[in-house]
Amino acid sequence: MTEFDFLIVGSGLFGAVFARECRKAGKKVLVIDRRQHSGGNVFCENVNGINVHKYGAHIFHTNDKPIWDYVNSFVMFNNYVNSPLAVYKDELYNLPFNMNTFHQLWKVKTPQEAKDKIAEQVAALHISDPQNLEEQALSLVGVDIYEKLIKGYTEKQWGRKASELPAFIIKRLPLRFTYNNNYFNDKYQGIPIGGYNLLIDRLLEGIEVRLNTDFFSAREELSALAKRVVFTGQLDEFYNYRFGMLEYRSLRFEHQELTTDNYQGNAVVNYTEREVPYTRIIEHKHFEFGQQPTTIITREYPQEWTKGLEPYYPINDDTNAGVYKKYKELADKETDVIFGGRLAEYRYYDMHQVVGSALHMVRQHLKTSE
Structure with missing residues (x-):
């Protein structure tokens, strides 16, 4: 029954x-x-x-007001805005790719200077028919952005060389010619x-x-x-x-409690070198503007999925x-x-x-x- x-x-x-x-x-x-x-x-x-x-x-973001109103009817969301950073060797860059990033790469100050630099690098490659992810990314953003901010991160994420991945994985790469570090374009965002x-x-x-x-x-x-x-x-x-x-692709998380009150000054910091085994470090307190005397960080390691592991992507x-x-x-x-x-x-x-x-x-x- x-x-x-x-x-x-x-x-x-x-x-x-x-x-x-x-x-x-x-x-x-x-x-x-x-x-x-x-x-x-x-x-x-x-x-x-x-x-x-x-x-x-997990960062909630949407342009759909009825959905935003729905989740907020159960709990109020804060005004956290996702503005990740990227570390490549000893260099620090803003994400997503925007005027701050382009200034950090080339010391350019205007959108036209940035566009000219990207166009110059793309033209020098002569890639008319991208055959893989590497060629696709290079044809969109040129050598500097690809080598420093895309290649290593992507290869860690997928567990194989970018030249062995299909081009369709990257249909486009958002380039923003404004000084805006907000990762999402959505109107509503928070935790x-x-x-x-x-x-x-x-x-x-x-x-x-x-x-x-x-x-x-x-x-x-x-x-x-x-x-x-x-x-x-x-x-x-x-x-x-x-x-x-x-x-699927899976992930392994390494959580660590530290006695400092602030480890990296940001919730999300990506590590784009292939040689660094994790893709990013999350510092959780920053999602909710925490003032606790200690902090918790999590290193995120992509890995092959096998039965028994959590399937993510x-x-x-x-x-x-x-x-x-x-x-x-x-x-x-x-x-x-x-x-x-x-x-x-x-x-x-x-x-x-x-x-x-x-x-x-x-x-x-x-x-x-x-």
């Missing part, structure tokens, strides 16, 4: 928003998660008053005051959540508890990898697209299972896109279930 209208597998942002909207519509919901905490990858661990982003930095756990807890308020519960360890019994299953995990795992595994090449298509055809035939979120849809989502997708999907399914 079914006890719930929906069993939601995964308590991350997609699952939490879906669950909230179901409960608001008077549906009975059960949320399960194999981890010992809710929130998925936006989970934060509070260490000495600092909210540590345990699964990588929840009190951390992401507060947002998740309020979304899941009044909803039964069972942690340390693996869907696949008792799949039939758990599925029988509800009329419909909302699955936010890996799509290939749901089908027992019958067409093979979808590929889908590798959307032709091979994986073909495998995903086969799984998607199976998923589309399901009548009692709804698939949603970055893993179930095998796509990279920003947080506002996850919220938007969950809201769209839940409203669609609530309408059909009326």
Whole structure:
């Protein structure tokens, strides 16, 4: 006998928003998660008053006012603006590529001088038909920006030489000819005051959540508890990898508590040399303007994904697209299972896109279930 209208597998942002909207519509919901905490990858661990982003930095940004209003209805967001820095050897640069960056590289002061310098470098390369990522990037920004700020970082991120990566990975590189270090162009940007756990807890308020519960360890019994299953995990795992595994890049995090009150003066500092094994250092207190006497930093190491590691970035090449298509055809035939979120849809989502997708999907399914 079914006890719930929906069993939601995964308590991350997609699952939490879906669950909230179901409960608001008077549906009975059960949320399960194999981890010992809710929130998925936006989970934060509070260490000495600092909210540590345990699964990588999460900065909410969007141009969509209804989505911004939606998340702010649960918790107020602060006015944090992401303005990362990049370290190359003993040099420090502003990101994204803007007039501050160009001045640091070439001592130019005007947009026209910067444009002329980039055009001069691109013209000297004579690349008319880029065959790989390296040639594509060089044809867009020239040698200096590529060598110092793109090449090493990209090779660490993907675990292979830029000359071996397909050109389509970089369709364009944003060049800003203004003195503006704001990484995102979005109108709304910030971090929840009190951390992401507060947002998740309020979304899941009044909803039964069972942690340390693996869907696949008792799949039939758990599925029988509800009329419909909302699955936010890996799509290939749901089908027992019958067409093979979808590929990802993963990350390893090295957290460190330091007795200083301020380690790097910025939340995000990228390390663009290939020889430095991590891609960036996050100093978490700066996301919420913390004044604590100590600090927590996290070094982020990209790595190959294997089963058992957290899948972060889908590798959307032709091979994986073909495998995903086969799984998607199976998923589309399901009548009692709804698939949603970055893993179930095998796509990279920003947080506002996850919220938007969950809201769209839940409203669609609530309408059909009326």
